[in-house]
Amino acid sequence: MKFLLVFDFDHTIIDENSDTWIVRCAPERKLPNGLRNSYQPGHWTEYMGRVFVYLGDNGVKEDEMKRTMTTIPFTAGMIDLLGFIGENKELFDCIIVSDSNTVFIDWILKAADFHKVFDEVFTNPAAFSSTGYLTVQHFHAHHCAKCPKNLCKRKVLKEFLDKQLERGVSYTQIVYIGDGGNDLCPVMFLKKNDIAMPRQGYTLEKKISQLAQSLSPVQCSVLVWSSAIDIMSYLKLHIKE
Numbered sequence: 001m002k003f004l005l006v007f008d009f010d011h012t013i014i015d016e017n018s019d020t021w022i023v024r025c026a027p028e029r030k031l032p033n034g035l036r037n038s039y040q041p042g043h044w045t046e047y048m049g050r051v052f053v054y055l056g057d058n059g060v061k062e063d064e065m066k067r068t069m070t071t072i073p074f075t076a077g078m079i080d081l082l083g084f085i086g087e088n089k090e091l092f093d094c095i096i097v098s099d100s101n102t103v104f105i106d107w108i109l110k111a112a113d114f115h116k117v118f119d120e121v122f123t124n125p126a127a128f129s130s131t132g133y134l135t136v137q138h139f140h141a142h143h144c145a146k147c148p149k150n151l152c153k154r155k156v157l158k159e160f161l162d163k164q165l166e167r168g169v170s171y172t173q174i175v176y177i178g179d180g181g182n183d184l185c186p187v188m189f190l191k192k193n194d195i196a197m198p199r200q201g202y203t204l205e206k207k208i209s210q211l212a213q214s215l216s217p218v219q220c221s222v223l224v225w226s227s228a229i230d231i232m233s234y235l236k237l238h239i240k241e
Contacts, residue, residue: 003091003235004164004171006157006186008178009098009105009123012199013082015075018104019048025060025068044099045124045150048136056133065134069104070111075199077228079112084232086117091239093171094118095160097153099182101126101136122156146185153186173238176220177231179204190220197234200226 010017023031035054039047055065085092096118098105103126109115126136138150147153157174164170174194176187179202187196187208196218198204205224211217225231 001091001172002093002169003238004161004174005085005092005094006174006176006178007094007096007098007118008180008183009096009100011075011179011202012177013075013078013096014072014108015078016072018069018072018100018108019044019051021072022051022055022065022068022104025055025065027058042148044148045136045138048101052134052136056131061132062128062134066107069107072108074112075228076226077230077232081228081232082114082117084235086114088239089117092235093164093169096121096123097156097186098123099148099151099180100124103127103134120160122160124150144185147182151182153182154189157186157189174220175231175235177225181207184208187218187220190218192219194220195234196220196222197225197231198222200224 007013010019023029031051031054035050038050085094094117096105098121101124102121105121105123106115109118122139124136124139126134129135140151140155142152142155144152144155161171172193174190175197176183176190176194177197178187179199181203183198183204184207187198187204190196196204196208198208208218208222223230223234
């Protein structure tokens with residue numbers, strides 16, 4: 001009996017958006033209007049690429065970025081939840097599927113000593129160039145019309161589950177914990193026995209309830225959370241069953 005816990009990162013594990021938090025490193029903690037207005041829907045990764053060029057052009061170095069990123073607060077109760085999962089790894093496989101990037105997630109998890117809780121992290125690859133600029137790439141290519149061009153979380157989840165099945169690993173239940181619009185696609189892939197946990201007051205919760213109102217509800221159960229303690233209570237209850 002094993003659970004698969006799938007976490008989004010921004011506004012789920014951490015209480016902020018890592019990509020907008022990095023703007024604190026910019027001169028006067030803000031971006032020029034032209035850069036800020038250059039974002040086009042579905043092309044966030046490209047936009048962040050331009051932000052990183054701007055930061056690099058303004059002499060923002062890796063160590064300053066790292067210091068800034070590791071001050072992001074975790075969501076209420078999340079430190080307790082991740083501690084609990086870490087103590088019960090025999091029951092839980094745990095992955096992150098996020099539109100952030102490898103550098104930010106790595107910094108934040110390692111600083112808080114939570115990197116061992118997660119078996120895999122699926123996010124946009126990032127690295128510092130030889131000139132010290134942070135660069136970011138698309139996670140993969142896909143054909144899903146619902147998702148941003150660089151990442152379909154349903155595709156990631158499905159491929160992960162297929163790979164696990166080949167290894168002989170199947171899960172009693174998938175628990176999907178997220179907040180954003182791009183978490184709806186993988187939630188719609190979940191089956192009757194699985195559970196979606198949208199964060200209260202965020203886009204994912206609203207989109208799930210719109211589907212229910214239009215009489216095409218998701219197949220899985222839904223449990224809304226406001227503190228990660230709610231998630232921990234659910235897991236503790238189901239371990240006992």
